[in-house]
Amino acid sequence: MELLELAIYVLFPAALGLFAVGAAYRLLRYVFVYRSGFYVRRPRGIGHVIKGLIMTFLNPIILAFRGNAVEAFSGLIVLHLAALHPLVFLLAQHIAYIQQIIPPYGILWPLAIPISAITGTLQVTTPTGVVQRVTTIWGPLTSVLNGDILAVIATIGIVYKMVEKFVEKARGHRRVRTGDLLVWPLLLLIVLTGWLAAHHYPPGVCWYRLLLGLHITSAAAFVAVMPFTKYFHFLWGYWYGKLHEWYDNVIKRGV
Amino acid sequence: MTTIYPRVPTVLPPAHLPVVRLNSVTLHYMESCVGCGNCAPWCPYYYVDEEFAPVEKAELVRQILRRRYTAAGILAGRVVGARMPRTEEELWELLRSAYRCADCGFCYIACMYGIDSGAMMMALRQMLYEAGVAPTIMKVLARFERDGLYKGHPAVKSAWEAFLKEAEAPVGRRGARVLLAVTLMDITLTRDAVLNTIKVLKRVGEDFTLPEVPFGVRPPFGAIAGDVKAQRDTIKDLVAYAESLSPRLAVFIDGGYVYPQFRFEATNILRRPLGFQVLHVIELFAEYVREGRLRLKPLGIRVAWHDPCHLARRGGVIEEPREVLRKFTDYRDLPGHGERSWCCSGGAGIIFLSEEFYRRVSQLLGTDITAGVSPRESAFLRETEEALRRAMLKKVKDVRKSGVQMLVTACPACIETLRAGLKFHKVDVGVEHISNLVAKALE
Ligand code: SF4
Numbered sequence: 001m002e003l004l005e006l007a008i009y010v011l012f013p014a015a016l017g018l019f020a021v022g023a024a025y026r027l028l029r030y031v032f033v034y035r036s037g038f039y040v041r042r043p044r045g046i047g048h049v050i051k052g053l054i055m056t057f058l059n060p061i062i063l064a065f066r067g068n069a070v071e072a073f074s075g076l077i078v079l080h081l082a083a084l085h086p087l088v089f090l091l092a093q094h095i096a097y098i099q100q101i102i103p104p105y106g107i108l109w110p111l112a113i114p115i116s117a118i119t120g121t122l123q124v125t126t127p128t129g130v131v132q133r134v135t136t137i138w139g140p141l142t143s144v145l146n147g148d149i150l151a152v153i154a155t156i157g158i159v160y161k162m163v164e165k166f167v168e169k170a171r172g173h174r175r176v177r178t179g180d181l182l183v184w185p186l187l188l189l190i191v192l193t194g195w196l197a198a199h200h201y202p203p204g205v206c207w208y209r210l211l212l213g214l215h216i217t218s219a220a221a222f223v224a225v226m227p228f229t230k231y232f233h234f235l236w237g238y239w240y241g242k243l244h245e246w247y248d249n250v251i252k253r254g255v
Numbered sequence: 256m257t258t259i260y261p262r263v264p265t266v267l268p269p270a271h272l273p274v275v276r277l278n279s280v281t282l283h284y285m286e287s288c289v290g291c292g293n294c295a296p297w298c299p300y301y302y303v304d305e306e307f308a309p310v311e312k313a314e315l316v317r318q319i320l321r322r323r324y325t326a327a328g329i330l331a332g333r334v335v336g337a338r339m340p341r342t343e344e345e346l347w348e349l350l351r352s353a354y355r356c357a358d359c360g361f362c363y364i365a366c367m368y369g370i371d372s373g374a375m376m377m378a379l380r381q382m383l384y385e386a387g388v389a390p391t392i393m394k395v396l397a398r399f400e401r402d403g404l405y406k407g408h409p410a411v412k413s414a415w416e417a418f419l420k421e422a423e424a425p426v427g428r429r430g431a432r433v434l435l436a437v438t439l440m441d442i443t444l445t446r447d448a449v450l451n452t453i454k455v456l457k458r459v460g461e462d463f464t465l466p467e468v469p470f471g472v473r474p475p476f477g478a479i480a481g482d483v484k485a486q487r488d489t490i491k492d493l494v495a496y497a498e499s500l501s502p503r504l505a506v507f508i509d510g511g512y513v514y515p516q517f518r519f520e521a522t523n524i525l526r527r528p529l530g531f532q533v534l535h536v537i538e539l540f541a542e543y544v545r546e547g548r549l550r551l552k553p554l555g556i557r558v559a560w561h562d563p564c565h566l567a568r569r570g571g572v573i574e575e576p577r578e579v580l581r582k583f584t585d586y587r588d589l590p591g592h593g594e595r596s597w598c599c600s601g602g603a604g605i606i607f608l609s610e611e612f613y614r615r616v617s618q619l620l621g622t623d624i625t626a627g628v629s630p631r632e633s634a635f636l637r638e639t640e641e642a643l644r645r646a647m648l649k650k651v652k653d654v655r656k657s658g659v660q661m662l663v664t665a666c667p668a669c670i671e672t673l674r675a676g677l678k679f680h681k682v683d684v685g686v687e688h689i690s691n692l693v694a695k696a697l698e
C-alpha cells in the first residue's frame with residue numbers, strides 16, 4: 001500500500017480513534033480527581049454575573065495587547081483567528097475530506113474557503129475523488145481569504161513561533177519543553193506539504209501522491225498526540241479554565 | 256519558657272517531598288499552560304528577573320506534579336518536563352521562587368486559560384514546608400498561632416492588656432451584633448487603625464465587642480507559611496471562639512489574606528457554614544454611609560485607594576472603599592485599580608522576610624528568632640528584600656503618575672510595604688489605613 005492510501009484509509013482514521021481515546025482519558029481524569037468545595041458565595045445580581053463572564057474572557061485579550069501588542073497580534077489574531085482556524089476547519093479540501101468521515105461536517109460548505117484567489121467558485125478535487133462545486137458566502141473576500149494567503153500567514157506565524165521557542169529554550173526558559181520543539185516543525189510540515197500538494201507542485205502524480213500522503217500522515221500524527229499535549233486547549237483547557245475562573249472569581253467571590 | 260521553634264526542624268530527604276494532592280483545578284493548572292507568557296508582564300516579580308514570571312515559577316510545580324502524577328513524567332522524566340528536586344540545595348532554590356510571589360492573582364485574570372500561578376506557588380510553599388524548608392519567621396509564627404501560644408505569652412498579654420485599656424470598649428460580650436476581630440498583627444502594625452475603628456463604631460452607636468485575647472496572630476498564618484495543619488487548626492479554633500460569642504458579624508480590619516481566608520476558605524476547610532457573617536471594616540463603613548449613620552466632613556485631600564489584592568481581586572471588595580472615600584475626599588483612582596490594580600509586592604508574607612522584621616518579632620516575643628537563622632537563610636532574606644524593592648516599581652510608578660497626596664488602603668502588609676517602598680523610591684505620598692481617615696473626618 002502506498003503512503004497516500006495508508007494515510008487516508010489507515011493512519012488518519014486510526015489517529016481519530018486515538019484522539020477519541022486520549023480525549024476521553026483526559027476528560028475522565030477531571031471527573032476522577034474532582035473534589036467539591038463548600039463555599040458561601042457573595043450575593044450578586046445576574047447583571048454582575050453576566051458582565052463578569054464576558055470580562056473573564058475579555059480580560060486576557062485586553063491585557064495581552066497592553067502587555068505585549070506585537071506578540072498578541074501575531075500569536076492571537078494572525079496565527080489563531082486569521083490563519084490556523086480557517087485553514088484547518090474551513091479550507092474546501094478539508095471540508096470535503098472531513099465530510100467523508102463525519103458527514104454532518106458538510107454543513108460548513110457555505111463557509112468554505114478556496115485554495116486560491118482566482119475564483120470564489122470552488123472546484124475541489126480531493127483524494128477521495130469527490131468533486132464539489134460550491135459558492136461560499138465570502139464573495140470578493142476570497143481575494144484575501146484563501147488557502148494561499150492563509151498558508152503564507154500560517155507559515156510565517158509558525159516559523160516565528162518555532163524560532164521564538166528555540167530562542168526561549170536557549171535562554172533557559174523552563175516553560176519550553178522538548179515537545180514544543182518537535183511540534184512546531186510538525187505543524188510546518190503539515191502546512192508546507194498540504195500547500196505543495198494542493199498546487200500539484202512539483203508536477204507529476206507521484207509527487208502529488210507523496211506530498212499529500214505526507215500531509216495527511218503528519219496531520220494524523222498531530223491529531224493522535226493532540227489530547228496528550230497543550231494543543232488540547234482549544235477543545236477543553238480554554239473553556240474549562242475560563243469557566244472555572246468565572247466561578248471562582250465572579251460567582252464565588254463577587255469580583 | 257515554651258519553645259516557639261519550628262515543628263519541623265530538619266530537612267527531609269528530597270525523595271520524600273510530600274507532593275500536594277491533585278484535584279481537577281490543579282490538574283488543569285498542570286496540563287493546560289501553553290507557555291504563551293501572557294501572564295508575565297502583570298507579575299511584579301517578572302521585573303526582578305524573567306525567571307520569576309508566573310509561568311516560569313509555576314512550571315517548577317508542574318514539573319513536580321508531572322513527575323508524581325503522569326505516566327509520561329514517571330517514565331520519561333526531564334524529556335517531558337517532569338522533575339523531582341533531589342538535593343537540599345534545589346529545595347532552597349524552589350523556596351526562592353515560592354517567595355517571589357505575593358499571591359496577588361493578577362496573572363490569574365491575565366491568563367487566557369484561567370491558570371492561577373499564585374495558587375501554584377502557595378502549593379509549592381506547602382510542599383516545601385512539609386519538607387522542612389521555610390523561612391524561620393514563617394515556621395515560628397505559624398506554630399505560635401496554631402498552638403495558641405500567643406494567648407498565654409507574657410509579652411503578648413501585656414501588649415493586649417495595654418491595648419484594651421486604651422480602647423475602652425466591651426470585651427468578650429456575648430450576643431453583640433459585631434465582633435471586631437482584632438489580631439495581634441493589627442495591634443502591632445496598625446494599632447492606630449484599630450483604635451480609630453473603635454472610635455467610629457462608638458460614634459455610630461454600634462453594638463460591638465472585642466475578643467478577650469487577640470484573634471490570632473494574623474490568622475490563619477499557616478495559609479501563607481504553607482502549613483496546612485496550622486491553617487486548619489487556627490481557623491477551627493477561631494471560628495469556634497467567635498461562635499461562642501454569637502455575633503451576627505465578624506469584622507476584620509486587616510484587608511490582606513485574612514479576609515478571604517475567613518470569608519471564603521473557612522467554610523470549605525470546616526465543611527460547614529459559619530455561625531456569623533464575615534465582613535471587612537470597609538464594608539461595614541459603606542453600610543453605615545448608605546444608612547446615613549456615618550456622616551463625614553470633607554477633608555479636602557487628594558487621595559487614591561490602593562486595592563489590597565486579597566480584598567479586591569481575590570475578595571470582591573472593590574466598590575465599597577470608593578463609595579466611602581468619595582464622600583469626604585478628593586478621590587481619584589490610580590491608573591491600575593480594582594481588578595487590575597498593581598500589587599504592592601509585599602503580600603503573602605514577603606514583607607516579613609527581612610532581618611528587621613525578624614528583630615521586631617524577636618522583640619515582641621521576647622525570644623531571639625534570629626538565632627535559628629542559617630547563613631543561607633540570611634542570604635535568602637537579603638535577596639528577598641532587594642527583590643521586593645524592585646518588584647514594587649510598577650506600583651510606585653502608578654502612585655507617582657496619579658498625583659495624589661495620600662494613598663489609602665486597608666492591609667497592614669500593604670501599608671508597611673508601601674510606606675517603606677515609597678520612601679525608598681523618594682515618592683512623597685503618605686499611606687494610611689482607611690479607618691484613620693474616616694475617624695479624622697467624623698463630624
Ligand atoms: S500571583 Fe501575583 S505575584 Fe504571584 S505569580 Fe501571579 S502575578 Fe506574580
Ligand code: SF4
Binds near residue numbers: 289291365368369
Ligand atoms: S498566561 Fe497562562 S497559559 Fe500563558 S504562560 Fe501564563 S500561565 Fe501559561
